[in-house]
Amino acid sequence: MRIGELARQSGCGVETIRYYEREGLLPAPARSAANYRQYDQRHAERLAFIRHCRALDMTLEEIRTLLAYHDHPERPCHEVNGLIDAHLAHVAARIRQLQALETALVALRARCNGEAEAEACGILRELSRPLGEDELPAAGEGAHLPGAHG
């Protein structure tokens, strides 16, 4: 199968597949006479594994670790559990942060009904106030998950 079909099958872009190959997540496949990449079912399965992990928002580095276990089925798997636990903790932390953000934004939003001039707008006034020490930690701090703009 060529790269385009693998892309359709896996639901990711052609460029992304080539990127995973460059990053060493997918092995370089055989090539046709015309230098086209030729994939088989094992490539498709490995890519499905990667996409499944990405859908769970794991980093490529985390996925690399999981693939190493995938590739060495005789190893004990407790590190796998640790990785998932750590990832879960990151996700939970990010949720708490975003909820705090949401609360702050709702409060901010309530300060203006949009019928004033900018000078009198309670939102802009509030944003001009410097941040308190404890106010809101910088977005994303601590967790290794991105902020609100995905």
Place this chain on the structure above:
Amino acid sequence: MRIGELARQSGCGVETIRYYEREGLLPAPARSAANYRQYDQRHAERLAFIRHCRALDMTLEEIRTLLAYHDHPERPCHEVNGLIDAHLAHVAARIRQLQALETALVALRARCNGEAEAEACGILRELSRPLGEDELPAAGEGAHLPGAHG
């Protein structure tokens, strides 16, 4: 005041301040004879505004829009409200996504107690399963907020 003091006062890095200047969020300040940037209170206030917005996880583009209202106090401010509403919607969407992620991860985690070999590990087995159509949309899709790794 020089850039180092502004950085301490605002709680952000020196490089970040220079970055905001390059991006046009902070106006270029006067320079000393030695070509050092010299900031005054208005710069400090504008930087506080920016940092406040960043703490609410707004993009620099969103902040640019808000700063335009800040700079034109005679304009009506309803667009400000729209921007905050849109941002709130993004944050709320991201929270829902991450909660779905969390649920999926908890279910995944329950599949192995970490005492098996990788070959028998229910987590790796589950990750090898291809994603269903509706499973989990690609992280961050739709919302313009980043995923779990901030």
Place this chain on the structure above:
DNA sequence: ACACACCCTGTAGCCACTACAGGGTCAAGA
């Protein structure tokens, strides 16, 4: 005279892609 903290510009790196530019290959239709 020297150390050391601070400042300058400019460039490259981070992540996980995405989007080109500029070319080659292949099958179907006129």
Place this chain on the structure above:
DNA sequence: TCTTGACCCTGTAGTGGCTACAGGGTGTGT
């Protein structure tokens, strides 16, 4: 046979919001 268009290749640059240099100049204290 010629052309069209879909597909493929490599390599490079861009995204956002910083962060981290390299390689230099400046200011202050001892």
